[in-house]
Amino acid sequence: MNEPGFALLDLGADSDSKELRRTMAEVKNQLDDFHRMHTSRRLDYFWLGRFDQQTTTKFHRDNAPDESILILGYEPTRVQSRLSVADYVRAAADRGLSPREYLNQCNPMFSQGERELLPYVTNIEDYQPEHFQILVINNSEADTSQKSDRLLGVLHKAEIAKRMLGERRIINSIMLASVSKDASVSISERDLQTFLESDQVAQKNY
Numbered sequence: 179m180n181e182p183g184f185a186l187l188d189l190g191a192d193s194d195s196k197e198l199r200r201t202m203a204e205v206k207n208q209l210d211d212f213h214r215m216h217t218s219r220r221l222d223y224f225w226l227g228r229f230d231q232q233t234t235t236k237f238h239r240d241n242a243p244d245e246s247i248l249i250l251g252y253e254p255t256r257v258q259s260r261l262s263v264a265d266y267v268r269a270a271a272d273r274g275l276s277p278r279e280y281l282n283q284c285n286p287m288f289s290q291g292e293r294e295l296l297p298y299v300t301n302i303e304d305y306q307p308e309h310f311q312i313l314v315i316n317n318s319e320a321d322t323s324q325k326s327d328r329l330l331g332v333l334h335k336a337e338i339a340k341r342m343l344g345e346r347r348i349i350n351s352i353m354l355a356s357v358s359k360d361a362s363v364s365i366s367e368r369d370l371q372t373f374l375e376s377d378q379v380a381q382k383n384y
């Protein structure tokens with residue numbers, strides 16, 4: 179993957195939900211190792227969840243600390259959708275703004291802001307709804323004028339082609355936060371085991 183701010187891993191159609199979630203945790207561990215090697219910080223779990231979601235979103239970053247990584251584990255579904263990311267850090271730099279200033283001034287929740295992002299959008303063409311897949315998204319909003327090792331994020335969005343009653347679209351979600359190496363852990367080992375083993379899925383309508 180050479181595109182900015184994301185990577186898509188395809189586990190094929192023959193995996194299963196628990197293997198998908200275990201692989202997500204392995205991805206977390208490898209990203210954490212890499213982050214520790216290249217910065218003075220580490221990546222820790224910030225939240226975990228499983229959702230059934232058939233809602234189109236506009237470009238956004240998920241609510242999380244300034245430096246954060248989102249790992250989404252998609253389970254096979256008949257619901258067709260299109261995923262894309264927008265390099266809003268570059269859009270901000272092209273206007274002489276910080277990423278946060280850009281989001282305040284050109285909010286992509288409104289159509290004008292959405293139009294201004296178009297040149298910076300990458301559609302994730304390899305995403306296949308019928309496969310188990312992991313999408314890693316850099317969800318950061320770091321101030322680019324500060325240290326050079328800060329994470330630079332992208333915005334993401336999902337467009338559902340057509341809602342399907344009675345069909346599920348399950349997304350397993352892990353949010354990681356970049357924290358100092360001596361910061362206390364916010365998610366317990368038990369929370370992680372529940373995420374890895376649970377059959378429960380929350381309904382998400384937003």
Ligand SMILES: [Fe+2]
Nearest residue numbers: 238239240334
């Ligand atoms: Fe999101």
